[in-house]
Amino acid sequence: MTTFQKVNRYKKIIQDYINKHPEKNSDDVLKHLLLRHIPLNKDSEQSLQALSKFRTTINPFFRELVKTLKNPEKNIIEVLDIYLKANPIKKNDDFFALLVAYFNSFEDLYTNKDLQNNTALYQQVIVPLHLYRERMEKDKVDLACELLERRPVLKYEDRDLNAINFMSPDYRRISSEYYENQRIKDSVRKDHRLACEMIRTMAIPKKELGRVITDLLKKIDSDDSLVYLIFETLGSLPIPKDQQSIVVTKLLEKVQNSKNRSDSEAAVKALIKIPIPKQQGEQVAGILLENIYSGTYDFRSLVPKLASIEGQLERVVTHAIETASKSKPSSRIFDNSPEYTTHRLACESLKILAGLPILTESLRERAVDVFLILAGYSDQQMYRPALEAFREMTIPESRHEKVVNKLLENVDSKDGIYCSYSCQALAVPTVFEGYHEKIINKLMEKIRDPNGKNIIYFCVALASMPLLEHQHDEVSNRLFELVDTKNSDDFGYTVQQAFRALLKMADSNEEYEKVAAKILEKLDSGDYRVKCSVCNVLRGAVLPERFHVRVVTKLLELIDGKDYTVMNNVCETLGKFPIPTSLVEQVVSKLLPCVDITSGHHSIDKCACEALGNISIPEHQHEVVFNKLYDRIDTFKGSFPQSVKPDACEAIGKINFNALQCPVIFYKLFMRVMNPDNVFETLNRDNMILNTLSALYNKMTPTERINIVARLESMQDDVASKQPNRLPFLLSVIQKCQSINAFSAGLLSHLPAEKAEDVRSGMVR
Incomplete structure (x- = not known):
């Protein structure tokens, strides 16, 4: 058995033990490993039933280790280090494999400083451990590349079914062969998609990155159906400098020659994400500027990218200025002509470019001259970017x-x-x-x-x-008049803007009192538009604390009404307005029933979920709130209330669950996705469930985190064989958890020793 296989064997022992005994800690795991290891040791004469029954022939180190495990004051790392200095272990020894497997799962419990100070342990175990992890990552890369290189092996001649006369006596046989071939092709394409998803979610070792990129580039010419997916994958990778040129060349070829719009769009998106070599900057800018304003590409991301290419800023800005200066207003309400689209997008692009801090003074002056012309047009598509630019640019x-x-x-x-x-x-x-x-x-x-x-x-x-004092009073009085206006079609908007202006101008207690009184008065208004406008104001209002109870009490009265539009606005407001501690429990109780209200014209359920996520929920209400939100996710398997799912998930991630609740909720949500009857397809695409799991993982103690990652890693082989379509998601969760651990380790290294110890023990999070 090779060392690699031995490590995997002990790793499996650890994972099985953690799965069966999730309550056990790292010391318990090490005891369990030693019970497995000692019977294999040459010094032992027979299998031992318990660590306390060591024979004298056993290596004395193990007795010392048992004492250390029983005495929390002793440092197990130091004991291991002392033993390894006196007895260097060999790479083919079982004990070496045991330690590598153990630290693979529990290294994060010990700071880098602790491990590096113990030189023998660090050199003999931790360094090889990192090599082992590289080997594991390489195996994953090998699997992805193997899937990527798969080719369909057809059982029958590949024929065009449309060319066969359906009245032919052979038509049934030929159609059966044709569909069997299609099934084989689809199976291979599915493997290719899985490979691309795995590559996007893996932490690829630098040594393997070049090979992966080369394999992806080969696939561009061999499978047209996956070109867009390969471009998305290339855009997600850190392209090495020696491969940037060839990748950019390949992407530009597709932009110029592809007949498939989705492929060229994906190529441009990849170009936006990867570095452009200086020698190719002029070529890239020249090709993309030809069609940048056609409406095909995401010009809002593409324009800043082109401007950031070394030596191309003036060219890109000049192109936008010259194109926008030719703009002519259109008399049509919806003008989709190519010429008008080009001019409209050029105006928007020039606005984006004008706001860049790297723009020179002379280019800004030229841009302003064009905006002055556009600001005189009656066409909103022309004057709006110009007037917005005046507000945003220097x-x-x-x-x-x-x-x-x-x-x-x-x-x-x-x-x-x-x-x-x-x-x-x-x-x-x-x-x-x-x-x-x-x-x-x-x-x-x-x-x-x-x-x-x-x-x-x-x-x-x-x-x-x-303003001067008399001007301030005059404007304030005029705004109070506008609050009471009812003689215009847009008076709801007028009320909203007037209240915001009054709150901005208020600079004394008397003025705040006057504005707050008017707000409460308008919440009693019979017009639903006024109530909704006031709710909109309250979402961003900064009122003194003494008004909070009165405002929230009034909102709770409105939430019991039958007007769904008002209820919708009240739920949204409760999630964004400061809730007094004395009213939190009452607010939560009022919001819970709203989670079940569905209406095709309103989003009360969505707003209620958002509000529950933003409120600091009392601990005794955690369980009932979680069950309500989880049911909301779990029950809707159709497409109708799709918007509810991510909001319910996000709310779960925001609730401040305690250390005991987080792992349970994490695993419950995770298994909901891994279930064959998965209802999370939309959430998977949007990474919403991944963000929720990350939020829960962040709240766990280090020991809980390690147990979670160990359980996830133990599932990889099983998922790869039984649920390969779920493997990318599983890898994403593992990678996300490991990146959080890496950040935490870096954070701990900068903390004082006593503070870092508190964080590690879960006392401070």
């Missing part, structure tokens, strides 16, 4: 006056959206510091007009500006 001082004059000209427009964007650009306090007086005077003049339109936009802009 405008050169040489263009301040032109921009201010243009925006002040726009506020006279009767178009509400046009006026709103212009006011938002003017309201950024740090942009036009030298023009505040001019802007404020213009907007104050607009709000004094009793018959004026768009008053709310002017007031909201003024609320962000440095």
Whole structure:
């Protein structure tokens, strides 16, 4: 038996023992291993029934080890180190395999400092352990590459069924052969997909990375049905420098020559994620700029990527400026013509580029000149990016006056959206510091007009500006008038914006009291639109604590109503508003029934799940809340309430379960995914369940984490043989857990010794 096989044998013993005795700790595992090991030792004359019955012929080290295990004050690492210094172990010894298997599962219990200080143990066991792990990872890579290289071996001649006359006497036989061949091809494609998913979820050793990338590149030309999946896989890998050029060349070929849109899109997505060599920067920019505004690619990610390529910034920005400057407004409501699409996307791209901090002053000036032209158009697709850019970018001082004059000209427009964007650009306090007086005077003049339109936009802009005391009072009074308005179609929106502006302007207890009183008054309003608008305000409001009880009490009254729209907004608000400790239990009790409310026009259940995840739930309610959320996930196997599943899962991950509850809930959720009757297909794609498991794993003590990982690793062989489609998910969970452990180990190394000990023991998390 090789050393590798011996290690795997002891690893299996550990995993079986942990699965049967999840309550046992690492010391118990080591005792169990020694009971297995000692009968194999040459010094022993017979099998031992218990560690306490050692014979004198047994190596004295084992007696010392037993004493150490019985005495928690003694350090087992030091005892092992002393023994190994006096008795160096051989690589083919069973005891070596035992220690490698043990530390493979429990190394995280001991900090790197502890292990490195014990030089004999570190050199004789820990270093070979890392080599063993590399071998394990290599085996996984070998399996993935083997699956990737599989080719279909057809039983019959590969014929085109459509070319056969269905009236032919041989048609039934030929169709049967054809479908058998298709089944074989599908089976091989399934293996290829599994290989790609495994590669994306594995921590591939650096030595094996080049081979994996080479195999993936070979597959691009041999199987058209998997090209998009291979590109996604390449985009998820850290491409070595010596292979970047060939990978980029292959991706560019597909962008230029592929007739399949999904393949070219996947190639562009991969190009966005991988580094572009300097010598290929010009070629990449040239090819992608040809079709960047066609609507085929994700230009919002692609434009910053092209701008980041060394030496291509000016070229990319100039291309966007020249394309956007040719834009013409369209009279059609929905214009999907190629020319209009190009100009529309160029305007959006120029807005993104203008916000980049690496843009030079001269390029910013050129961009602003184009935006000034676009801001004068009546087409929303043209003026909106320009006005948003004025709000977000750093405008050169040489263009301040032109921009201010243009925006002040726009506020006279009767178009509400046009006026709103212009006011938002003017309201950024740090942009036009030298023009505040001019802007404020213009907007104050607009709000004094009793018959004026768009008053709310002017007031909201003024609320962000440095006003004089009499101007502050005048704007505040105008906002209170707008809160009570009922003479417009959008008064719900007006109420919402007015309250937000009032809360922003409030700078004294009296003003907060006045605004809070008005908010409570509006929650009693008979109009559901006003109630919903006030709820929307409360989600982001910063009210003094003395108002919290009154507001939450009023919201709890509204949640008992029959208006689903109001209930929807109240549930969402309860999850984002500070809940007083005295009302938490009552809020949870009110939200639980809402988890069961489903309506095609509302998302009360979704909002209730989100709220339960955001509230600090009392420990005595943990079980009932978890059961409710778990049932919510478990019962819906159809496609109707798909949005509920991720929210229920996310809520479970946020609940502050105690150390005993976390492993139980983790394993229950995990097995729900691994169950053959899996209802988590959507969650699997979105990684939602993986994020929930990570959140639960983060709350466990180190010992609990190790037990969980050991149980997961023990399932790999079984899952690979019986449920290969679940293997990528299992590997993802293991990798996620191990990455959390690695981060924790790095964190512990920077903590004081006593603090690190507390963290390791689970006292502080």
